[in-house]
Amino acid sequence: MKIATKFLGEVEIVEQDILTFEYGLLGLKDEKKFVLLPIDANLPLALLQSIEHVEIGFVLAYPFAFKKDYSFDISDEEREQLHIEREEDVLTYSIVTMKETFQDSTLNLLAPIIVNVNKKRGKQIVLQDNKSYPLRYQIGISEGSAK
DSSP states (O other): EEETTTTEEEEOOOOOOEEEETTTBBTTOOOOOOEEEEEEEESSEEEESSSTTTTOOOEEGGGGGTTOOOOOOHHHHHHHHHHOOOOGEEEEEEEEESSSGGOOOOOOOOSEEEEETHHHHHHHOOOTTTTSOOOSSSGGOSSSSOO
C-alpha cells in the first residue's frame, strides 16, 4: 500500500511493517499506527510516520549514536505492554527536534520511543528519573559515534 509522508512524499509500505502504538504517543494518544522509514543509510536517523495522517511524522535518531552512555530500565509493565520477550527485539529511538543546522538540533532523551520489532509494538515512555536525561539534548555536543 502507498502512504503519503510528511518528509518523504509518497512511499510504498507493506502491511507487516506497520507498528501499533496501543497508547499513542505523548500528546497524540489517538494516533496508533505508524511505520518506521529509513531516511539515509549513512545516518542513524529514521522517520516515524503515521499511516493515517500525513502531517504526523517525526524524525527519530538512534540515541546511542549521540550519547554513548545513554541507558535506562524498562518497567515490567512496559515490557508486558510491548510484549518484550528478548532484549534483541527492542530498538530505542529519540524524537529529534530539527533546527536550522543539524548540530543545533536536539534529541528528546527523557521520553524515548521503544519498539519491539518482532511483535511490531511501540510505545513512548517517560523515564522516571527525569534528572538523568534532558528533554532537549543538543546533537552538537554528541558523545557517541555519530559525527
